Amino acid sequence: MHKHHEKVTPLQLGTVIASTIIGVSILALPRFVVLEAGKGAPLASLVGITLVFIGLLGIVMLGRRFPEQTLIGYNQIILGKPFGSVISVLFIVYMTILLGLEARQFGEVIAGSLLTNTPIQIPIFIIIFLCAVSGLQNVSTFVYIHLLYIPLIVIPIILIIFPSLKDVAFYHLTPIVGHHPSVTKIVQGGLIAAQAISNVFIISMLIPSMKNPKKCIKSSIVGFWIGSITVFIIVTMCLAVFGEEEIKEMFWPTLILGRMVNIPAELLSRVDAILLISWIYAVFTTLLSVYFFVIRGVAELFRFERYRLLTLLIFPVVFAVALIPNDIFEMYEFLLYVTKYGLILTIGYPVFLWLIACLRRKREES
Amino acid sequence: MKKVCSIFIFLSFFILSGCWDQYELEERANILGLAIDLVEQEDIKEENEVTHPEGEFPNEKRHTFYKITAQIAVPGKIKLGPEGGSEGSDKTSWVIQTTGHTLKDAMANLQQQLAERLYLGHLQIVIISDEIAERGIEDVNDYLGRNPEVRRTAWMVVNKKDASKVIQAAPPLETVPSLYLSDTLDNAVKFGKLPREYLGRFWIDLSDKGIDGILPAVKVVDNDRIMVDGFALFRGEKMVDRTTPIEIGVLMNLTESNAGGYSTPVEVQDGIYFIESQERTNNIDVTLKDGEPTANISVKIDAILDEQINTDSLNDEVINEIEKEANKKMEKLSQKLVASLQDTGSDALGIGARIRAKHGGYWDKEIQSDERWIDVFQEMDISITYHYRIRRAGIRSQ
Numbered sequence: 001m002h003k004h005h006e007k008v009t010p011l012q013l014g015t016v017i018a019s020t021i022i023g024v025s026i027l028a029l030p031r032f033v034v035l036e037a038g039k040g041a042p043l044a045s046l047v048g049i050t051l052v053f054i055g056l057l058g059i060v061m062l063g064r065r066f067p068e069q070t071l072i073g074y075n076q077i078i079l080g081k082p083f084g085s086v087i088s089v090l091f092i093v094y095m096t097i098l099l100g101l102e103a104r105q106f107g108e109v110i111a112g113s114l115l116t117n118t119p120i121q122i123p124i125f126i127i128i129f130l131c132a133v134s135g136l137q138n139v140s141t142f143v144y145i146h147l148l149y150i151p152l153i154v155i156p157i158i159l160i161i162f163p164s165l166k167d168v169a170f171y172h173l174t175p176i177v178g179h180h181p182s183v184t185k186i187v188q189g190g191l192i193a194a195q196a197i198s199n200v201f202i203i204s205m206l207i208p209s210m211k212n213p214k215k216c217i218k219s220s221i222v223g224f225w226i227g228s229i230t231v232f233i234i235v236t237m238c239l240a241v242f243g244e245e246e247i248k249e250m251f252w253p254t255l256i257l258g259r260m261v262n263i264p265a266e267l268l269s270r271v272d273a274i275l276l277i278s279w280i281y282a283v284f285t286t287l288l289s290v291y292f293f294v295i296r297g298v299a300e301l302f303r304f305e306r307y308r309l310l311t312l313l314i315f316p317v318v319f320a321v322a323l324i325p326n327d328i329f330e331m332y333e334f335l336l337y338v339t340k341y342g343l344i345l346t347i348g349y350p351v352f353l354w355l356i357a358c359l360r361r362k363r364e365e366s
Numbered sequence: 367m368k369k370v371c372s373i374f375i376f377l378s379f380f381i382l383s384g385c386w387d388q389y390e391l392e393e394r395a396n397i398l399g400l401a402i403d404l405v406e407q408e409d410i411k412e413e414n415e416v417t418h419p420e421g422e423f424p425n426e427k428r429h430t431f432y433k434i435t436a437q438i439a440v441p442g443k444i445k446l447g448p449e450g451g452s453e454g455s456d457k458t459s460w461v462i463q464t465t466g467h468t469l470k471d472a473m474a475n476l477q478q479q480l481a482e483r484l485y486l487g488h489l490q491i492v493i494i495s496d497e498i499a500e501r502g503i504e505d506v507n508d509y510l511g512r513n514p515e516v517r518r519t520a521w522m523v524v525n526k527k528d529a530s531k532v533i534q535a536a537p538p539l540e541t542v543p544s545l546y547l548s549d550t551l552d553n554a555v556k557f558g559k560l561p562r563e564y565l566g567r568f569w570i571d572l573s574d575k576g577i578d579g580i581l582p583a584v585k586v587v588d589n590d591r592i593m594v595d596g597f598a599l600f601r602g603e604k605m606v607d608r609t610t611p612i613e614i615g616v617l618m619n620l621t622e623s624n625a626g627g628y629s630t631p632v633e634v635q636d637g638i639y640f641i642e643s644q645e646r647t648n649n650i651d652v653t654l655k656d657g658e659p660t661a662n663i664s665v666k667i668d669a670i671l672d673e674q675i676n677t678d679s680l681n682d683e684v685i686n687e688i689e690k691e692a693n694k695k696m697e698k699l700s701q702k703l704v705a706s707l708q709d710t711g712s713d714a715l716g717i718g719a720r721i722r723a724k725h726g727g728y729w730d731k732e733i734q735s736d737e738r739w740i741d742v743f744q745e746m747d748i749s750i751t752y753h754y755r756i757r758r759a760g761i762r763s764q
């Protein structure tokens with residue numbers, strides 16, 4: 001184990017969770033949840049949030065049990081070295097693919113709605129580049145970046161969504177279980193919502209760097225709910241304003257919500273620009289978290305702690321993954337497919353691991 | 367490591383500085399207003415071969431020819447702002463016309479004729495002729511809804527026959543006519559004379575089940591301004607009817623709850639009193655009775671008395687009388703409007719959407735589609751009650 005000079009406080013841990021949750025997906029998420037669950041989308045996202053919450057609790061409990069270890073460490077201690085390493089590799093591969101696809105989704109939004117003539121490679125390249133140069137080698141830089149951006153993400157989003165309250169039609173929201181209600185629909189919508197926010201488990205890389213790893217529970221719960229409630233509000237407001245039928249026709253309902261907002265007194269007529277800016281912050285912090293996980297994971301797994309070099313080596317891989325899908329439809333299909341099976345890793349696996357650890361009475365030897 | 371850093375810095379000069387989408391304001395042809403008409407093929411002198419060779423346009427289900435009239439402002443090239451003063455708006459903006467099989471085809475033709483790139487981000491108002499509205503406007507909606515530049519706060523209005531006339535209406539007050547037109551509508555919303563039914567809201571109503579869209583209908587007055595002339599009522603994507611301006615107020619009483627701006631004359635005893643609504647709250651309550659939907663609409667209006675004619679005996683009793691009379695009158699007008707909505711089969715009140723929300727099980731089992739809903743809507747009972755309260759009567763006591 002490498003030494004941890006930098007110490008993460010519980011507040012910082014909470015902000016990392018919140019800003020990791022609010023990510024690229026918030027623009028498209030309402031559509032995909034509504035496609036599955038219809039008017040039940042808010043309920044479905046609550047189900048999804050609860051699912052991820054269970055996964056997060058798994059991670060946090062593991063962190064309390066093994067205060068000196070990261071996810072890679074838990075794998076090896078609990079499952080034994082060879083099998084644990086295989087799982088760790090799986091995690092790293094999954095996160096690398098996710099990083100590439102999320103960067104691609106970012107590129108699609110930029111190319112599709114903002115800079116229509118810019119080659120899509122450019123925004124993708126720049127966002128990964130930004131993550132790569134902003135100090136993945138240093139835990140405290142990483143958490144301070146999150147701490148800096150979280151107010152710039154949450155506050156503008158809430159402020160922009162607030163004026164759209166006057167466009168809300170309450171008949172868009174009931175019945176809350178949706179039409180032709182069924183448990184499958186709600187669960188499937190919930191899974192989609194869970195897919196969008198499931199990358200919170202990256203905090204397992206941070207827990208060993210905390211001043212007092214045992215204190216991670218409360219702050220991660222608060223951070224988790226701040227992020228999740230923001231996501232929930234976004235889904236609910238999009239549904240309340242647009243209704244299920246109209247949402248199905250747009251790629252990025254949240255972006256269009258920003259376009260419909262009229263700030264009172266007409267100070268600004270196109271507030272969607274502000275929404276996009278804070279969304280770009282959100283994308284940056286989320287991708288940074290995923291990148292951080294990949295770099296730290298590889299470093300620990302192969303006991304190779306030259307972070308800069310690793311960052312540089314992984315960069316082209318991520319970029320290549322981002323360029324795989326041919327078009328926007330294929331990209332979303334691919335992304336949903338990958339994250340759907342990723343849920344096994346991100347939610348199911350931590351809980352499973354924790355149960356095994358309890359059963360086998362594994363604890364860190366101190 | 368230093369080398370790597372310097373390579374990165376070197377690269378970033380190329381990557382971070384350039385901007386593919388750089389369009390200076392002066393290089394954009396900002397379309398502020400767009401009028402869309404249908405024309406007959408015979409009226410087209412020659413087909414522009416911009417997107418396809420002549421006669422080889424793919425077969426449409428429904429043969430259409432659009433004529434679009436765009437009002438364009440190119441900042442810096444066409445003089446804007448106060449200059450000279452006496453010049454009307456006809457000299458400060460540029461109105462151009464072209465045709466095409468579809469909206470995109472027409473826009474491509476338009477672009478071919480211009481040096482600047484067309485930009486729809488400042489589009490304020492889209493005027494469609496009632497011919498298009500009657501045929502169905504899904505094609506127009508597709509182009510405008512797909513284009514990322516178009517704002518959903520723009521207005522779409524329906525004009526009788528020639529939509530391009532609205533664009534050409536040249537108000538002497540403002541240098542850019544389209545801005546004046548959209549201001550007319552925006553302010554009408556503020557005064558409570560028009561619901562917030564701009565493009566985005568209209569599209570939502572079109573997509574929603576159990577509610578039909580409405581668009582403001584306008585007409586040109588004296589060639590230099592427009593008047594909101596009622597509503598165009600839609601059934602699905604097709605316009606089915608137009609209302610009168612007074613019915614805008616009635617419809618808004620039933621569905622909207624912002625400031626009410628319409629005044630009504632009420633006759634009590636020998637006097638005629640004009641009352642103007644100031645604030646309204648309404649409630650559409652839907653219930654299922656023995657499997658049949660019914661709706662109760664109750665409207666509460668706070669009004670002020672603006673004018674008294676033929677008499678000068680205003681007192682508390684008379685006020686009570688006026689309130690009762692106003693209730694009766696508005697109930698009658700509303701019932702007439704609702705009856706005509708049921709007649710044409712356009713659920714502009716959104717009763718279906720409310721039933722769908724409140725009695726989801728009933729909708730899922732019995733109704734399911736918009737078409738079936740309209741059948742039910744035409745048969746259902748809708749009762750309306752008004753509750754006027756006159757708060758004050760200006761600064762005269764009698």
